[in-house]
Amino acid sequence: MRSKMDLSWLEKKDYRVITDESDFDAVFEEMHKYKLFGFDTETTGLNIFNLSRDNQMRDQLVGICMSWKRNQGIYLPFEHTRFKNLDKKYVLRKLGPFLESRNLVLHNGMYDGKVMYQEGILLNIVHDTRTLYFNIDSNVSRGSKGLKALSERMYGYPIIEFEDIFDTSSDYGLFRVLPEDLVKSYACADPDHTLQLFIDSFGFLTEGQRRSYALDMKLERELVRSEYYGKGVDMKLCKEFSGYNDENLERLSDAIYRYVHYLVCKKRNFDYSDSKYIFSISSSDELAHLFYNLLGYKVLKVHEDTGRPSVDKFVLKSMLREEEPGMDEFEENLLNTIERSSLEKAGYDWLSDGDKILIDRKKFNTYKYKLPYLIQVWRKLEKDKTSFYAKLLDNNYEGKFFSDISQTSTQTARLTDFIQTLVGSLKHLIVPYNPDTQYFIDFDFAQIEYRVMAGLSGIDWLVERLKDPEADYHREGGSIIVGKAPEDITKSERSSLKSVNFGIPYGMSAKGIMENRYGIGLPPVEREKRLKEIQDLLSTWESKLYQIADMLNSYRDKAITPVDGRLLKGPLKGKKIGRIDNPLGRSRVFYLDKMDESDVASIRRQAGNYPIQSFAREIYSMAIVRLCAALKKHGLIDIKVPDETMPSGYRLENKVVIIAYIHDECLLNVDKDVSPNLIQKLIYDNCMIELKGHPNYYCGINVVTNWHEGKEDAYEAPVKYAKWVSENYDDLIKTYSPECCQRDFVFDQIKDYMTKRVAEEICKFVPDVFKTKVLYLDRVVSRFKNYFVKPKISSFWPLWREVLDSSKQSPDMYKNDVTKDLCKNAGFDYDDYTAVLLETYLLAVLGELDVVYPNGYRKHYEQHGVSGKAISLVRESVSDREASLLQEQEGDAVDGTDSEVKPIESSNTKILTEVFSAISKDMDNDDVLRLG
Known part of the structure; x- marks a missing residue:
């Protein structure tokens, strides 16, 4: 080693390898005099996962490194082959409680936290120098915050790293034979320099950065558990999906080879022959040669270090911005062979239309450069193959997927995890570790970034509106833009408003927002029309919601304003930087040297988004930390179980594990002996964040059997229902049995809650309907507009006029042509969608109903049954059900002649009648007249 690098710095170090128990006892006694310790571990490899103890894939603890003074360190060996070891049981039983109670400083402490978690010890990770430096400067570059790089910058010499000893990480297990x-020189240096770095660098943090760093450290201790446990995977489905993925890769590769041959022949004016241009699609050099030398594509970016043309994902994305609609005969035939995904053959009814498409016809037709689009899709398939399927199928990970969870990989500090790349049907792969004894709870913050935007800009009226858990940002904020009441905003108007609201913080142009809203490839006339529509909407938005625009611009201006050099410390001293802070104090640094116009524009775009996305991350992180504290209090996580087979004397168990963090979403694996109502209560009590001057931050909570179900609207518990659960948990726990299906148990509770919630809304206009069973259309149809309640009906009750067979099962079925004429003659604006919602709900609850039209015409309806197909419609998503109904021709019914006819359930009728009678007593005839 001395021949390879300068190790003179070792001469002043007091490093020791402790191999005798008496020596360990002496240093252990000395350690009690100190309060802060550098800590590190050495292992047989990197696979520190929750696997069976006899699993050969599971790596083990080899030794522990500690330091409590400058230039000092000890190493406690357990599994070495060339010198004496300490007894692991003896050391860990003495050292374990000490490590759980003393302040420890680590570098990349997540890893060492997992190592000791496996040993039944909860490390008290108080500081992490990697995380500390991330808070000083969040600019992320590979290796920039590694211990070796930081130590060399701070102290002027390089410490020994694993790569200095061995060629590859696969040699990690050989550490035991050194x-x-x-x-001694390698192991003791890590805790020594980690401790010194912390002592010498903590003062570099600003006051605000100390707050964000403190939150990061609290979160880091919780992430250890999540990373150690991994995610459960349906291995049978995984093998099936992997096969389809391989088929898609093979088909697409063949198509790319043929298409490249065709393009080269076309470019060079060669006669085309039915052949292929074979090359390595994964090779950047070969792809660059193809793009720039053979096909003559314009070079958009070069590598800074080599000056060679780049073909990275940003280059491909830039190429796809150019449009030239149309396909020639070859391209049309090529697309026909690869348009449909092999996944379509699986035949699962939960596959969406998008899951069945491999190459999007509209996109392929629109792009000027179609080859980069094919390469983009190929790379996604290849990444799924190598980073997901291969890891699971080629290794004995016991049906679990393990991946790093990082809070230092993005400049906004949002958590990253490979699991975030699984989209659509792939979410079906993520299941509880043991589906027979466990279930999932998925919760997601509702519109968190938009709510942050309202809070940071100080729009008081909008903040107040958004304190209602049923309020929608796009409708409430959009009402002032389109000049309508929130409930009168159409679905199309809301979509346009949502596109603008999304694009504004990112500094998107009207063209970018237009493409995000309507897609690419619009006909020229339609394109201009839509662009003008977005431009007008943007102009109105900026004049009406100017507080948000002012807030974003203030951050953007500050980002390009140099910070007074006298305020800069540590690695930023002497640098020309701009710096912005979110309300917690987390900073983002922008380097301002040699800026050109494009650099300024880029910085301004990033600066506008930063305070919103990063502060949303703070709220999310606070919620996770609070939830974990509550789970610990209830004895659901980090349960220390005495175990004499463990060296430390304990093993750690969990009844609940947070297994995934996906942007603003969180996925929990829960034992069935834990009531879902308890977890709902803990989420409501700890994750619904209230901040002064902000809207309330709410979570939707889903109890499901796989991750894909966690994204379905029908399973999402309304916030007011979650509040009811929290307030009535002591009674609810008496009704719970672990043998039930937890998803259906909660779904039935939600349906009961929504039954009452819908009734409350209806009673505002016809308070006596539940006593009289008479519906006056003119009193309610045009007034029943609550945009939260209204669509929920179709989530829980099959829309009966859509699913009944009118010719056989329901001769008295509501006829649109009759009712339309009746309403038209009475001057009443008839809304068939609202009418069918009301019919569906009231017939389901009451069993029969009289409908009175504006001209006095009265008609009696009864439940005649619903087709078996209706049952499958109950749990479809709200948006899908609403969209499908609106698109159908009025009066159409689903043919149910081949299905078993069953009566509509009306078990709630008695209790509902009592509840609504109580509601009706509070409203006299004058109230009814005023409402009607």
């Missing part, structure tokens, strides 16, 4: 002197 000589004692080399082990």
